[in-house]
Amino acid sequence: MAWKWRKRWLPSPPLSVMVFCFWLLMNDEISAGQVAMALLLALLIPPFAARLDREFARIGRLYRLPRLVATILLDIVRCNITVARQVLGDEAKITPGFVWLPLDIDNIHGIATLTSIITLTPGTVSASLSDDRRHLLVHVLDLKDPEAVIAEIKSRYEVPLMEIFP
Numbered sequence: 001m002a003w004k005w006r007k008r009w010l011p012s013p014p015l016s017v018m019v020f021c022f023w024l025l026m027n028d029e030i031s032a033g034q035v036a037m038a039l040l041l042a043l044l045i046p047p048f049a050a051r052l053d054r055e056f057a058r059i060g061r062l063y064r065l066p067r068l069v070a071t072i073l074l075d076i077v078r079c080n081i082t083v084a085r086q087v088l089g090d091e092a093k094i095t096p097g098f099v100w101l102p103l104d105i106d107n108i109h110g111i112a113t114l115t116s117i118i119t120l121t122p123g124t125v126s127a128s129l130s131d132d133r134r135h136l137l138v139h140v141l142d143l144k145d146p147e148a149v150i151a152e153i154k155s156r157y158e159v160p161l162m163e164i165f166p
Contacts, residue, residue, distance in 0.1 A: 015049060016042040058107060060166040068160040072117055075156065079122040086123075086142055097143035098127065101136040101150055105158055108133065110165030117157050124149075 010016060023038035024030055086094050105111055111133060115126035118138055128137040140149055 010043070010046065012046045012049070015046045019045050058109075058166055059164065061163045064160045064163045068157070068164070071156055071160075072120070075121050079124075083122040083141060094142050095144055096139065096141050097146070098137055098139050099143060099146045099149055101138050101153055103134055103136055103158070104154070105162045105165065106133065107162075107165040110161045111136070113165070114153075114157055114161055118153065124153075 020038045020042035023041055024034060027034050103111065103114075105114065111129065115129070115136065118124050118126045118136075123141040125139045126136060127139050130136070138149070138153070140146075143149065
């Protein structure tokens with residue numbers, strides 16, 4: 001009986017603790033009122049969050065992760081140098097633009113990781129995901145060959161992510 005009550009009113013104790021702590025961290029002072037508000041939010045938010053339709057991560061081949069991380073780090077350094085040259089050089093030679101990247105990956109966690117990688121890489125920003133999760137709009141600082149940009153993103157990031165997030 002007590003178990004059902006706890007699951008209904010406190011579905012995720014770690015989330016409750018996190019909400020409580022973050023509320024206190026976001027305020028300038030810790031007073032009785034702030035502690036009471038943090039406790040109230042810690043009790044009210046998790047039951048509503050439990051009702052959300054969640055898609056849990058499916059993890060596949062993690063042995064691909066170190067190579068992907070190395071690729072990302074090298075690309076960040078390489079792209080920083082490229083963007084610095086472009087920005088410090090002749091601005092007329094820069095051709096910014098948007099490109100729709102067709103997605104083969106369908107795991108939402110893999111898509112979120114891909115959008116983060118694209119945004120972390122200097123010179124590119126993930127702008128929008130289509131409602132059907134099949135296309136990603138990417139802004140590229142210097143878009144001379146859209147097909148080459150698409151091929152590079154797919155081969156360097158999407159393919160490994162599809163193995164990590166099947």
